[in-house]
Amino acid sequence: MSEPPGIRYYDLRHVRGESTLVDIDNGSVESAGTSFFNRAILRVLGPHGWGILQIDNFKPASWEKFNALLDSAAKLAAITGQDVNLHEASQRACKVPVMSEDPRGISIEEKTSLLAEIERAAALPEVVNRRANYIERSEHVTFSDSSGHEFSYEICRSGFNVLAVASRNGTMQMGYEREHSIHGFDLRHRQEYGRNAAKVAVSLLDAGHAKGGRMRVVLDPELAGVFAHEAVGHASEGDLVQEGNSVLAKMTGASIGNNRLTIVDDPALPEFGFEPFDAEGVAVQRTEIIRKGVVNAFLHSRETLAAVGNGIAGHARAMGAEPPLVRMSNTYIENGDSTREEIMEACKNGILLKGSRGGQVDPGRGVFQFNAEYGYLIERGECTTMVRDVSLSGDILSTLHGILLCGNDRAMHPGYCGKGGQSVPVSDGAPHVLLDNAVVGGSGVD
């Protein structure tokens, strides 16, 4: 049997599974339970653009019923006017890493008890609130398309967050730690995360405000990873380039940073942003976005690769059964050859920024902003006063030239990235990085 006329291509992605959440707030188990999800997305490429159906509670249908769904999606595609083409791409699945211990085999009672130990570890004098969450999401994904490809995989992501809030004389500060992984259950013996969150919250009560302005900045590996993600990653996404909404459009081959700088996105890396194949069934592999300071390649879906070129497909991702978007996965700055000590010494006077409270970018304007959890003033190469609520903003096309040194201690950190209303798991990483002439935001004054 054949599909209705006028359909050039279709694919179906069905995502079902369970999520388990445990929430402990000041010693009280607020919730500890499991929910169920089952959703599918059918994309049909008509004579011009896409017609897409999203179906809750999807069940594989007979060919006749499936044909009716194709017909409905084709009717939606009839209002499109853009001529979408799909680039050829290698379609295959790689293996999901084997978990050390499958979280699904552990009772929710044990998960709750282990999380409670982490939450209790955050109990220090002056800590007025402790909150810990465990999040586990097990997804079974099946993909098939009109070219006869059919893949499926199962992946379980799990992890925890712990928050501590400290208060003294009307001043409130927080410390926050998290660990999320695709490698299996990771709640055992993690009390140090609770203790660290509490120590940071209490320490920040005595921290000063950073004085804003231009200065030398050392970014720790977590924040430097967010820097790579916000300052470069988003602007390299092929859909933004195609729309004319990225300052990196038409910049291939241009030098935008010093020759020590290489920035990579690799969905095949077994970190939190890992995907065995992308949301279009395309094989995943490493893309060097910036190579030795030069714009090298963009991240692409099959559609944006056909429209823009320069790069590979395999970077289409989706939150559950949402429409695929070009997204980052595991994004990092490659190691340089400096030690942390050399970087601190080279900084001389400036500020060390640690941890991330997130960031945002306007890729068309080329302006980004991100916020550190805390920092230390650097004086004569040594960390001195602790500072809080310090952020950094900059211009993509000029800030990367300010990277003076990259360390040799790259580390990856898990997180979530939002775009187009979809949040997907990612990891960001980098070594310590020394940045010259950076714009630091803070409310401190002389």
Next chain:
Amino acid sequence: MSCSITRWWVAVAWIDRILKEGSRRVEEVEVFYGEGTAISADLKRRNVNLAIRSDECGLGIRTIDKGRIGSSTTHDPKRWRECLDAAIASGRLATPQQWGGLPRQSEFSTETLCYDPTIPVDPKTASGLLGKMLEGAAEHPAEVTSGTATVSSTTDTVANSNGVRYTSRHTGVSVSLEAIKEHSTGSEFAQSCYNDIDPYSVGERAAFFASQSAGGTDIQTGKYDILLSPIAYAELLGAAFIPALSGRNVHAGRSHLASQLGESIMDSQSSMYDDTYRQKGLGSTFWDAEGMPARRVEFVRGGTLSSFAYDLRTAYRYGKESTASALRSGAHGGTGIGHHNFIVDGPRTEVADDRVIYVHSVVGAHTANPMSGDFSVEISNSFWMEDGEFQAPIRSAMLAGNVFAMHKETGGISEEVRQIGSLVLPSIRLISQRIIGT
């Protein structure tokens, strides 16, 4: 038990089976069922790239037994027994708390607050909205990069074992457009539950901000008067101020405002309140997500902090009264504390007569410190403004401040207000705020 829109009494009859079965096993049961359809169309530059129809349904079950609250959700109503089992199992692990019972049925007007039967939920309507935005965008020399139009219709039912059976219908229309000129971007959006938005104006404003912001100049670091547009104000309020009004955060030790009840926190003639029955309010409702009769909540009256927001769970635990502030995040989400239509009110002034820096939006509001309220964000589409007129654009700068302290440093609010999601806000003038220039 399908994803198509069913008649309300069919939904309630089916839900009765869950309530009956659940009541045999636990003291109280609450069921939420939502279903609906949304149709969206997206622009890539000036052409429609895709059209999406999304059929959603979600079932949420909450159980209460001896003060232990359990919950679970599913996309598949036929799996309600599994969902009920999971909710009861979840309750067994929960720490017991004071509990005074789910609400009983109240009588409400049959009027619909957020429903407009004249909104056609079809691709042609979405396509037409995009076309109007493109016409508006042509008013200024900027390129459209992307845009979206969505029309939707949903039906939500909340029922419980104490006899509550409420069903409400909602419609929605929303549009947004992004534009660029050189490296200057602009965006605009509008949303309503009625067929009354002006897509032409949305397109025109997006292109205006992109074209007018081009060629901006630098600014020196220093203190300046700032005029936050309703969008910029909403971004900062939502990141740090509004979470501090949640009763749960207050009693858990996560709210900067916890100890300030009865104290002055803003100008003595200003107020903040939740207007649940607001005409055409996006969050207008007769009942909250737990079936409590909705009511006006005065958070700040005459500049004085007067109340926090409570759902039943938090109210029972801390000996307070529910303010009917329980909200559910979609058909497949859990309940939390929020507001329905959050209003900032006060004497209106000509906020842009004297020279001021106008800030249309900010980059990075979500990185504000939710405990202390401190923020330092990049400003977007910012201009010098005088006599209410946009003047020279500002290229790039950061605004550093504190979302609580800034309400004591205000220079008035504008006559015009704007609805941004469930917030209804004026522009607000802030005196002597710190700008970090480039």
